[in-house]
Amino acid sequence: MKKLKDVDCVQIFITDLNGRLMTLQVNPDNIEEYIKNGIGFDGSSIAGISRIDDSDRLIFPVKSSFKIIKFKNEKIGFFIGKIYNKNGFRAKSDARYVLEQVINKGKSEFGFKFLVGPEYEFFLFNSEDFNGNIYTDRVGYFNADPSDKGSDVRKNIVNVLTDCGVKFEKAHHEVTSSQHEINLCPEKPLKAADRTLLFSYITRRVAKEHGYHATFMPKPFDEQNRSAFHIHLSMQNMDGQNMFYSSDTPYNLSEIARQFIGGIIKYARETSIIMASIYNSYKAYIIEKEAPITIGWGVKNRSSMVRVPYFNTPDSMRIELRNPDPAGNVYLQIATFIEMGLQGIREKLDCGKPDKGSTYKKNKSFTVIDRHFLPKSMFEALMEAEKSDFLKKSLGEQIYENYMYLKLAEWEEHRTLVTGREYKKYLSI
Secondary structure, three states: OOHHHHOOEEEEEEEOOOOOEEEEEEOHHHHHHHHHHOEEEEHHHOOOOOOHHHOEEEEEEOHHHOEEEEOOOOEEEEEEEEEEEOOOOEOOOOHHHHHHHHHHHHHHHHOEEEEEEEEEEEEEEOOOOOOOOOEOOOOOOOOOOOOOOHHHHHHHHHHHHHHOOOOEEEEEEOOOOOEEEEEEOOEOHHHHHHHHHHHHHHHHHHHHHOOOEEEOOOOOOOOOOOOOOOEEEEEEEOOOOEOOEOOOOHHHEOHHHHHHHHHHHHOOOOOHHHHOOOHHHHHHOOOOOOOOOEOOEEEOOOOOOEEEOOOOOHHHOOEEEOOOOOOOOHHHHHHHHHHHHHHHHHOOOOOOOOOOOOHHHHOOOOOOOOOOEOOOOHHHHHHHHHOOHHHHHHHOHHHHHHHHHHHHHHHHHHHOOOOHHHHHHHOOO
16 A cells, blocks of 8 residues: 555456457556455456456455656556456456466476466557558567667666566567567466566556557568567476476486477367467468468477577576567466466377477478368467367367457458458459
């Protein structure tokens, strides 16, 4: 309560099932009451949370998530929220609850815990209107050109995060014009997911203070790289020993690590609609644009879907999943990533041989559906998800049904929309 006296307002943040950031401003004088008993809201007005005939839900602010965000002209008290039903039980449509359950399962069933390090990529544009000159720069990867207007924005984002007690690892310009990346230090999965909401909100606010528009849309431009959401994951036992590392095996990969990767490979197509959740996502899966197109794994290979990055100590050994993008629901993405790996351990799967050389040059598909490849469209991903018992069990029946309803509606809207490209191509017929 002492800290709240120093803020201009208090906001509780959640995501809808699509992963879009939602917020509720509350009276700071009542925050202790809300932490204890929650505050009501209309769940039917937020995508995927509830039906209109059963709409009453409660948000409980998570006390440990509290941050004070210091913007240029405002201080905000920030809380993550968790969603409950009116009967006092957690709402099964709360994506955060799915991740909580997966983490608990990893601990109770296997005795494992995890560290997660997402990579945050985004674009900075002059305007949210896509007409005209929206580029803020025309520079590329690691460029130090003074024309990189995003440099000051990145520094400001990092400073605001630091004031919140969030440590960053590195920040730089990415490959595509007006594209940027900021990486934060690894965290426990739930905290890393909560921190993603904080990061997204701060990034958009800081960009707006500079007169720019920040977007996490995966692929705004033809023939250019997308913004990815690569997720690094390590796994430890309760004593802190890295379970992916083995000193006397090829690539230092333990048997458990091979099984974990095997699960990711087996269920990659079935879970694609979680990792790449909008139709724009699939326009990024093209050759030599740093988005994986084939299902496989590699050692230090950036064309592989699952990559084993360089590590200098056993404790830092990890795997990196490279097919997700930032348009998805971060809680579902991290939960599904972990659950795929755990299922690989349950089934004692093996990941097979690693990719050698560029997967872009060695793999081309000339068929409509090729199961060596990730789905090429949202429709193909939905077909895989529709018949997936694994995805239904991982998410829980309610979230699975709500999520599929939202995504089918999104695809149908896209499928029936006549575009300018069609006018240009077909009006001459």
